[in-house]
Amino acid sequence: MRLIPLVLAAACGGEPIAPHPIEFLHTFNPRETELFNTTSAERGLRVDASLVPFARGHQVITEMLRAGAHCPDLIRIDATWLPGLVAAKLLLPPPPALATAGWSAIAKDLAIVGDTVWAVPQSIDGLVVVRLAGTPAPASPSVDDLAKAAAASGLPHPLGVRVDGYWFVPWLRAEGIELAPGTIDDRAVRALREFAGLFGGLAATPPSAGTEAPDELRRWTAHELAYWVTGPWQLADLRDRDQIEVSALAHAPRGGQLLVVPACARQPAEGWRLAQELTSEPVSLIFSDAFATIPTLEAAQAHATPLVQRTLAALGSAERLPRVEVTPLLFDDLNPAVAAVVAGDATPEEAIAGVRRGWHRLGHK
Amino acid sequence: MKQRPSLRWRVLLVLALAAIVPTIVVGVLAISRARHDVRDEVQRGALAHIRALGAALDGTLQDSRRTVELAASQWADAAGDVKSTQLLVRRLRRDVPVVQALAILDPEGQLLFGDPVPAGVDIGSHSFGGYIGDAVVERGKPVVHMVVQARGRTGELMGVFVATLDLAFVHDAIAAARLGPGAEVVVVDGRGAPVATSAPVPSLAPGDPVVARALASTVEGTLSEGGWVSAYRNLSSYQSLRGVRWAIIHRQPEAEAYALARRTTRDTIVIGAAALALALALGAFFATRLTRPLADLARRADAIAAGQIPDEPAVRGPGEIGTLALSVDEMAKRIAERAELASALARGDRLASVGVMSAQVAHEINNPLTSVLGYAKLLLEDKPEGHPDHDALVLIADEAERMKKIIGGLLEYARAPRPSEPALGTGAAAGTAKPAQVVSHVAALAAPQLKRVRAKLTTEVTTETLLAIEASALQQILFNLVQNAAQAFTHGGAIALTAKPAPGGIATIFAVADDGPGIPVAARTKVFDPFYTTKAPGTGTGLGLAVCKHLVATAGGSIEVGDGPDGRGVEFRVMIPNARE
Numbered sequence: 001m002r003l004i005p006l007v008l009a010a011a012c013g014g015e016p017i018a019p020h021p022i023e024f025l026h027t028f029n030p031r032e033t034e035l036f037n038t039t040s041a042e043r044g045l046r047v048d049a050s051l052v053p054f055a056r057g058h059q060v061i062t063e064m065l066r067a068g069a070h071c072p073d074l075i076r077i078d079a080t081w082l083p084g085l086v087a088a089k090l091l092l093p094p095p096p097a098l099a100t101a102g103w104s105a106i107a108k109d110l111a112i113v114g115d116t117v118w119a120v121p122q123s124i125d126g127l128v129v130v131r132l133a134g135t136p137a138p139a140s141p142s143v144d145d146l147a148k149a150a151a152a153s154g155l156p157h158p159l160g161v162r163v164d165g166y167w168f169v170p171w172l173r174a175e176g177i178e179l180a181p182g183t184i185d186d187r188a189v190r191a192l193r194e195f196a197g198l199f200g201g202l203a204a205t206p207p208s209a210g211t212e213a214p215d216e217l218r219r220w221t222a223h224e225l226a227y228w229v230t231g232p233w234q235l236a237d238l239r240d241r242d243q244i245e246v247s248a249l250a251h252a253p254r255g256g257q258l259l260v261v262p263a264c265a266r267q268p269a270e271g272w273r274l275a276q277e278l279t280s281e282p283v284s285l286i287f288s289d290a291f292a293t294i295p296t297l298e299a300a301q302a303h304a305t306p307l308v309q310r311t312l313a314a315l316g317s318a319e320r321l322p323r324v325e326v327t328p329l330l331f332d333d334l335n336p337a338v339a340a341v342v343a344g345d346a347t348p349e350e351a352i353a354g355v356r357r358g359w360h361r362l363g364h365k
Numbered sequence: 366m367k368q369r370p371s372l373r374w375r376v377l378l379v380l381a382l383a384a385i386v387p388t389i390v391v392g393v394l395a396i397s398r399a400r401h402d403v404r405d406e407v408q409r410g411a412l413a414h415i416r417a418l419g420a421a422l423d424g425t426l427q428d429s430r431r432t433v434e435l436a437a438s439q440w441a442d443a444a445g446d447v448k449s450t451q452l453l454v455r456r457l458r459r460d461v462p463v464v465q466a467l468a469i470l471d472p473e474g475q476l477l478f479g480d481p482v483p484a485g486v487d488i489g490s491h492s493f494g495g496y497i498g499d500a501v502v503e504r505g506k507p508v509v510h511m512v513v514q515a516r517g518r519t520g521e522l523m524g525v526f527v528a529t530l531d532l533a534f535v536h537d538a539i540a541a542a543r544l545g546p547g548a549e550v551v552v553v554d555g556r557g558a559p560v561a562t563s564a565p566v567p568s569l570a571p572g573d574p575v576v577a578r579a580l581a582s583t584v585e586g587t588l589s590e591g592g593w594v595s596a597y598r599n600l601s602s603y604q605s606l607r608g609v610r611w612a613i614i615h616r617q618p619e620a621e622a623y624a625l626a627r628r629t630t631r632d633t634i635v636i637g638a639a640a641l642a643l644a645l646a647l648g649a650f651f652a653t654r655l656t657r658p659l660a661d662l663a664r665r666a667d668a669i670a671a672g673q674i675p676d677e678p679a680v681r682g683p684g685e686i687g688t689l690a691l692s693v694d695e696m697a698k699r700i701a702e703r704a705e706l707a708s709a710l711a712r713g714d715r716l717a718s719v720g721v722m723s724a725q726v727a728h729e730i731n732n733p734l735t736s737v738l739g740y741a742k743l744l745l746e747d748k749p750e751g752h753p754d755h756d757a758l759v760l761i762a763d764e765a766e767r768m769k770k771i772i773g774g775l776l777e778y779a780r781a782p783r784p785s786e787p788a789l790g791t792g793a794a795a796g797t798a799k800p801a802q803v804v805s806h807v808a809a810l811a812a813p814q815l816k817r818v819r820a821k822l823t824t825e826v827t828t829e830t831l832l833a834i835e836a837s838a839l840q841q842i843l844f845n846l847v848q849n850a851a852q853a854f855t856h857g858g859a860i861a862l863t864a865k866p867a868p869g870g871i872a873t874i875f876a877v878a879d880d881g882p883g884i885p886v887a888a889r890t891k892v893f894d895p896f897y898t899t900k901a902p903g904t905g906t907g908l909g910l911a912v913c914k915h916l917v918a919t920a921g922g923s924i925e926v927g928d929g930p931d932g933r934g935v936e937f938r939v940m941i942p943n944a945r946e
Contacts, residue, residue, distance in 0.1 A: 333521070337520035338520075340519050355521070357521060358472070
């Protein structure tokens with residue numbers, strides 16, 4: 001009896017039905033997971049989806065693929081994890097037809113390591129500057145002009161920025177330093193001093209760890225923030241989206257989420273089929289409308305909401321993080337260093353020296 | 366006749382439907398609602414249970430992580446001090462009992478202090494400062510490995526703490542949980558393998574759908590499948606755990622989980638059936654009670670239709686039925702009256718014809734009879750006592766005399782006028798009779814006869830109103846009645862003749878009462894019929910009371926007979942309308 005659908009599908013020229021549900025390991029947040037489950041059910045996809053928390057995703061996925069056991073057919077990963085997985089030969093490249101789909105240049109760039117496309121880009125993200133319509137745009141995308149614009153707003157702490165290495169990247173790059181082992185020097189000290197100097201002044205004293213996102217949202221809703229350095233992931237929670245303007249931030253990091261098929265997948269073709277479905281124009285627009293996710297297909301981007309399109313335009317001048325294996329590991333040292341300086345526990349010199357040693361160690365590994 | 370049971374059954378059917386339909390509807394709704402509520406409560410309860418358990422597990426692991434992080438931070442600021450490290454580790458083991466083993470490594474991964482690092486523990490991957498790994502089984506015991514980066518004041522990595530946490534507390538927490546009948550709680554790791562279970566032999570088979578569902582869920586959910594009611598919570602959603610991939614599942618057989626719903630269903634059915642039976646019994650009772658007067662009415666109507674006026678009491682019933690019964694009785698009464706009227710008219714016509722014929726016969730007989738009587742008396746003058754023919758002539762004369770009386774009565778009856786205005790008190794014909802004069806005259810006329818039978822007549826007149834009747838007619842009526850009373854006596858007696866105003870003042874009531882032997886009740890309805898008599902043969906014509914009634918009716922009055930005063934004798938009551946002023 002199970003052969004009947006297959007025979008019918010073959011006779012009709014449609015896609016063959018997978019004998020087993022597609023195993024999908026993802027890093028969606030709970031709300032995204034709900035929408036994914038609903039969308040899958042509505043589109044008749046037989047998917048066994050498992051959630052892996054983003055914070056441990058890189059580690060869990062790497063261990064799982066290396067072990068080759070319980071291997072999923074499709075995985076959603078952060079773009080910074082791709083080089084490491086490719087280098088470990090844990091992934092399969094997508095079929096040529098899929099690899100040449102109508103993705104935007106930025107999206108395709110996220111999926112390439114070396115000269116090869118290794119993934120299907122699912123969404124684009126990065127840091128932008130958000131402000132309400134009527135709030136003057138900074139004179140330029142630079143971090144200096146952003147600070148000047150914030151200072152001119154007259155609000156006590158008009159700038160929304162997070163104590164995190166990812167947010168520190170534009171200030172670091174403004175000093176000419178890229179996020180890579182061996183590149184950090186005294187310019188990073190200046191950058192960190194400037195970045196840490198924002199807090200308590202243009203930026204409010206940071207809240208306790210783990211409450212940053214809701215605190216930022218509360219302050220934005222209360223109109224305490226004139227300029228908010230954030231990403232598309234938070235735009236979904238904002239009201240009056242038509243009143244939101246988005247500006248580029250010079251040297252901002254740009255990234256995204258990718259769909260990859262592991263080499264150990266039992267049903268790689270099914271994995272790619274699910275990837276194609278998830279990035280199709282209708283599905284990506286469902287996610288885009290719900291969560292302000294930026295689609296990767298040009299056709300879908302053209303039909304996205306104005307806010308998504310403005311965000312995508314602002315990310316056009318952002319720069320992707322270095323496409324090397326250690327990139328995601330660099331933040332392990334950068335994040336606590338930034339936090340230590342902002343908290344006043346360390347000087348920028350001390351913190352950067354520690355980062356330099358840590359990155360040197362990573363470079364040697 | 367066929368409709369009588371049909372009506373009762375129809376009423377019963379309506380009442381039954383009125384009871385059955387709401388009972389079934391309410392019962393079904395109650396059962397459905399109870400099942401729904403119980404299902405919700407079971408699921409809510411199970412979810413609340415595993416939330417609490419999950420929060421307890423999360424709290425234990427979080428507390429452990431925070432304590433180890435704090436220790437790692439302290440160690441990082443004093444790295445290299447062996448004594449302080451030993452003291453720190455002792456305190457850590459004391460404060461965090463779930464720490465089964467602890468290793469301190471340098472940033473390169475070399476062991477500095479403590480136990481060897483278990484194989485497979487990743488200390489170098491991207492871990493956002495540390496993590497708690499998946500549950501694994503070491504030496505038969507479920508454990509998790511916790512990796513905490515030891516960063517100093519400046520945030521620089523000084524080393525790594527690797528702690529092995531004994532998950533026996535998970536088993537203890539589950540074992541201490543109060544579970545419902547047949548329920549069990551299972552904690553599975555990210556691969557679906559059981560980590561701890563409350564049941565000695567877990568019912569959760571490998572590959573059970575609830576495990577896949579739990580690990581795929583966003584946070585939590587419920588599943589009813591395979592005879593089990595399951596609630597699950599994906600503990601991976603506890604962000605504070607930094608991604609421990611496990612899930613907690615509460616399972617209970619449907620038969621146990623929904624036992625309350627079954628009991629509620631059974632109780633509802635029993636109560637509903639009892640209520641239904643009671644309603645049907647009451648329905649039958651009320652249907653019978655409701656239709657019985659109708660059935661009685663139907664029987665009564667049948668009897669009326671058959672020309673019989675039932676002697677049984679009138680049907681009583683509530684509301685409209687009572688009104689209908691009264692109407693039927695009123696109708697029957699009207700029919701009877703009409704029938705009686707028709708009968709009376711027919712009898713009247715007959716009597717009128719008989720009267721005319723009797724008058725003609727009497728007129729024709731009266732002349733020869735007068736001759737017979739005259740010649741008999743003439744012969745008696747020639748045949749004195751002792752003559753052989755004397756007695757025969759006397760007999761002829763007496764019988765002829767009696768025949769003349771009869772003929773005279775017939776002529777009187779025939780001569781009486783027909784009532785022109787019979788309605789009492791609505792304008793009786795004008796008359797001249799005065800009660801006192803008529804009574805006095807009757808007393809004088811009857812005196813010789815009363816004396817002969819030693820009867821005593823007393824009179825009492827308390828009205829002087831003129832009556833709508835000729836004085837002679839009234840005199841004849843009263844005289845006939847007094848004479849009848851006197852003829853009833855053999856050894857004397859008392860007769861009372863009274864006249865008094867009738868209530869309302871529109872008529873006068875005459876009463877002639879005696880203390881004689883009376884008239885049998887059965888005969889009272891016939892005493893006014895012509896030629897009916899209770900007297901001995903030869904002593905009455907049977908026309909006296911008929912003439913009385915005729916005269917009274919002609920005057921628009923009424924006459925009736927009843928028991929005498931004190932229940933003795935008989936009393937005739939004559940009501941004569943008063944003359945209009």
